[in-house]
Amino acid sequence: MRVSVIGTGYVGSVSAACFAELGHEAICVDVDERKVSMINAGKAPIWEEGLEELLEEYAGKRIIATSDYDLAVQRSDVSFICVGTPSDEKGNIDLSIVRSAAMSLGEAMAKKDHYHVVVVKSTVVPETTEKLVIPLLEKHSGKKAGKDFGVAMNPEFLREGKAVYDFMHPDKIVVGAIDERTFFMVSELYRGLDCQVTHTRPTTAEMIKYANNTLLATKVSFANEIGNICKKMGIDTYAVMKEVGKDFRISPHFLNSGAGFGGSCFPKDVRAIIGKAEELGYEPKLLRSVIDINEKQPLGMVRLLEQKTGELQGKCITVLGLAFKNDTDDIRESRSIPVIEELLRKKALVTAYDPMATEHMKKVFPNITYCDSAAEALQDADACLLMTEWDQFRRLDKEFATMKRPLVIDGRHLLDPKDLSVKIEYEGLCW
Template sequence: MKVSIIGSGYVGSVSAACFAELGHEVICIDIDEKKVEMINSGRAPIWEEGLDDLLEKYSQKTLIATSDYDYAVQNSDASFICVGTPSGEDGSIDLSIVKAASASLGKAIAKKDHYHVVVVKSTVVPETTEKVVLPIVEEHSGKKAGRDFGIVMNPEFLREGKAVYDFMHPDKIVVGAIDERSGFVISELYRGLDCEITHTNPRTAEMIKYVNNSFLATKISFSNEIGNICKQLGIDTYEVMDAVGTDFRIERSFLNSGAGFGGSCFPKDVKAIIGKANEIGYKPQLLESVVGVNDRQPLKMVELLQGKLGELKNKRIAVLGLAFKNDTDDIRESRSIPVIAELLRQEADIAAYDPMAEENMRKIFPDITYCEYSSEALEEAEGCLIMTEWVEFGKLDKEFELMTKKVVIDGRKMIEPEKLSTDIDYEGICW
């Protein structure tokens, strides 16, 4: 089949490359000419494991990029909206980019003689596809949904850093269509994958995505709350969760205590579903607590550091890990951000290191010291905060000898102090 993808971020570029891998012809649409140029030269506009290889393999063959909506729509059977849906100041979802993409699609569909399917892959709150996207496309195309064009909500369930793998090895594919024809067209795109497709309506598909992410976020905040209690009682929270996770109804994943969750999905999606609930007159107390626990959790890192070092003013503190998780350069909602902000408020001297995310973090904190290696950050530091699960941090040992005071606060359970060749004053955030 022939598909067009609007937006070349994580979801758009990965979807484009993977659809090409499945044998489809793909046209990427982006208003950013630099991204268009990168894709056409076989380079990924974002870092994602395996993405460069796929783009190099298919670029200018079965995958091209353009900023021309008319060309893309005329030469495809379906268009996927994969644009950003950031949070507004009150946490509610900002649909301005989705609306703009819908309008542009509608204008292009107006010039097309054949049936076309519009697919929302961006994460949007329930009713958005039917009550926002559909009427906008109808208005600008002059055509009727369900007759002249189709509408489908097809959420993504991709982990950053492992998105290509997740796309090609899904545990679920959800197709929420307004009619059988639309659903059939999009289902055919996934024929090459070994996964049963869940067929439903658009608003249910939208809700599945939010419930999926909100539940995972809830497991993390629940684990952090339990971890905080266990720490006060001298109990190993990881031993507790290892046992609890053997229950098939609970399962072990996402039960690790730590500094909290970040990224482009969990924080934004939980806040968005809270906003939608408030809109319909319901107060989601559990979800509000999930956000509250996550907001407070990283600041415990600084509190523990203060407990050992006292006043932090003018003290060199190594912050290891800037990305919201390992294997990505994404810093969106990274737990390092509130930690660095608090350290700056207390006038600490920050030496930061991350193997991939330095460039992105510089845009937020341009005036702190960025280091090329973890050892450089640790040199003459009095304290160290481990914020991201990079494998290399678990291998640190003699590097701690470079510190003037060997105080290490671990936010991700990366260090096994009893195995180190040097004595450090180690403490975990929840253990």
């Protein structure tokens, strides 16, 4: 089949590349001409494991990029809306880019004689597809949904850094289609994958995405709450959660205590569903607690640091890990950001290192010191904060010997001081 993908961020570029891998033709649409040129040259506009290899293989063959909506719609059967939905000041999602994409698609569909399907893949709160996207498509195309064109909501369940793998090995595919014809066309795109496709209403599909992410975020905050209690009692929370995770009803995933969750999905999605609930007159106390715990959690790193060192003014503190998680350069909602902010507020001298995310963090904190390696960052430091689960940080050992004071506050359970050849002062955030 022929698909067009509106937006070339994490979801859009990965979806286009993976549809090409499944044998379909994909047209990427973006207003950013730099991204268009990169994709046509076989270069990935963002870093994702395996993405560049797919673009190199299929660019100019099964994948092309353009800024022309008319071209994309005329040459495709299905259009996916994969644009961003950032949060506004109140935490609600900003649908302006989705609105713009729907209007542009509607105008392009007005010039097309054949049946076309529009699929919302962007994460949007329930009712967005039916109450915003469909009316805009109908208004700007002059056509009727369910008669002249189809509409579906098809949420993504992709982990940043592993998105290509997750697309090709899904545990669920949900298509919230307005009719059977639309469901069949969207389902056919996934025929090559070993996964059942579930047909729901668009609003149900939208809610599945939010329920999925808010549950995972809740597990993280739950584990951190238990971890904070365990810390005060001298209990190893990892030993506790290892056994709790053996319960088949719970599973061991997302039970690791630490500095909290970040990224482009969990914080934004929990806040968005909170906003939707309040719009409906419901107070989501549990979900508010999930966010509150997550906001406070990383600051525990600084409290532990002060307990060990006293006043931080003038002290050289190394922060290892700037990305919100390993295997990505994404710093959105990174737990390192509030930690660095607090260190700077207390007038500490901050030195930082991350294998991939340094350039992005320089835009947030241009005046701290960035290093090219963990060893360089640790040189003469008064303390080290471990913030991201990079495997290379797990292998650190003799590098700590170059610190002025080998004090390590571990926010991700990366180290066991008994395994090191050098003696360090070690403190875990929740253990």
